[in-house]
Each structure stands twice: as structure tokens, then as C-alpha cells.
């Protein structure tokens with residue numbers, strides 16, 4: 001890295017993290033309708049009901065200090081499948097709804113700048129009991145999995161899109177978080193890009209901790225080929241693009 005490219009990089013970072021909070025210039029201030037809280041889907045689309053929190057049977061309680069103390073990046077998984085209860089718990093812990101207020105405000109299990117929640121969770125399912133392999137999208141408001149498409153050689157393609165990281169293709173399921181920038185831009189304009197990235201960090205940390213409760217493991221993955229992963233998930237790379245990944249498997 002040359003000194004000038006380093007300076008350029010630091011300026012780039014400062015530009016990205018500087019909060020230019022000029023609310024008068026946002027679409028919200030102009031009275032534009034807010035975008036939907038989750039991407040719409042066709043009512044007839046194939047969906048799987050996920051067991052709600054009060055019906056989980058194989059999600060043991062562990063104390064928070066144990067989960068925090070044990071958390072680490074795990075890159076070796078067994079062949080054992082995840083159960084639907086376990087998957088439901090992990091999705092709820094990362095993006096689930098924890099409260100709906102009378103006024104219609106919906107709050108999740110993770111924080112988000114302005115409660116905008118500008119992330120969608122795509123789930124590459126490889127080895128989950130009662131769920132056929134393929135790519136799904138989590139619907140937090142319905143607590144359902146929406147079937148998106150099936151894909152041949154999905155594990156190999158996941159490894160390829162993550163620059164040869166073979167533990168990604170060896171996972172039972174891969175959480176793929178995609179940014180929907182307009183959901184944040186509507187309120188924050190140019191300040192969106194900072195808070196969007198911060199939001200993704202909270203989500204992945206909850207996944208790490210939740211995995212500890214169900215004898216599973218995960219590893220944050222920020223090294224991937226942007227176009228390859230977006231193409232694999234069928235995202236346009238503009239209105240929606242991959243921001244973070246996390247393979248999950250039993251350990």
C-alpha cells in the first residue's frame with residue numbers, strides 16, 4: 001500500500017462514516033411515502049411457517065455470560081442437520097420481531113438506526129430438517145421462510161463466491177444479509193451508508209451468540225466476490241446487494 005493510497009483510503013472511510021445529518025434533504029422530509037419494511041412477495045409464493053418462540057422444543061436456555069464467553073468463530077461443522085426449531089431461533093435472534101406497538105411500530109431483536117432495518121436475510125439451505133435445499137428469504141413480519149429458488153451445486157457456488165473459503169460451502173445453512181439502501185436513505189440520506197454497515201454488525205453478533213445455545217457455530221464472512229454472490233442470490237447489485245455472510249453448522 002503506498003502512502004497516497006493509504007491517505008485516499010482514510011479519506012474514503014471518513015467520508016463514509018461522517019454523519020452528514022441534513023434531514024431537510026431526505027425523502028422523508030419531502031413527504032415521500034416510506035418504503036416497505038420488508039421486500040414484498042407474491043401472496044401465492046411458497047412459504048414455510050417457522051415455529052414461534054413459545055413452541056421451540058430443542059432450543060435450550062443458556063445464560064448470557066456463557067454464550068458471550070464461549071463465542072468464537074467456528075469454521076468446522078459436523079454433518080448433522082439443523083432442526084427447524086433451531087433455524088427459527090437463529091432467524092428470530094438475528095432479525096425477528098420482538099414487539100408490535102399499538103401505533104404500528106415494529107421492533108426487532110436487534111437494534112437498527114432509526115428502526116429502519118434496511119437488511120434482508122437470504123438463507124442458503126443445504127442441510128436443514130424438513131426444508132428442501134435452496135435459497136430462501138426470511139420474512140420477519142410473518143416469521144416465515146419464503147422459497148426463492150433452487151440452485152444446483154449450491155455449496156460449491158457459495159465457496160466460489162467467498163473466494164474459495166470451503167467452510168462456507170460445508171455449512172448446513174448460510175445466512176446472507178443484503179442491504180436495501182433506500183430503506184435507510186429515505187430517512188438518513190448520505191449518512192445511511194455508515195449506519196447500514198453498523199446495523200449488520202449487530203445482526204451477526206446475535207447470530208454468534210444464538211448459535212452457542214444450540215450447539216452450532218458460525219463465522220462472520222466479509223471476504224467475498226461482490227458480483228458473484230449477488231448473482232448467485234439473484235440480487236440486482238444496486239437496489240439490493242450482499243453486505244455480510246455467515247455460514248452456520250452444528251459443532
Ligand SMILES: Cc1cc2nc3c(=O)[nH]c(=O)nc-3n(C[C@H](O)[C@H](O)[C@H](O)COP(=O)(O)O)c2cc1C
Nearest residue numbers: 071072073074075162165219220221222223224244
Ligand atoms: C467484518 C468481519 C469480517 C470477517 N470476515 C471473515 C472472512 O471472510 N473469513 C473468515 O474466515 N473469517 C472472517 N472473520 C472472522 C475473524 O477472522 C474473527 O472474528 C477473528 O479472527 C477473531 O476470532 P474470533 O471471532 O474467534 O474471536 C470476519 C470477522 C468480521 C468481524
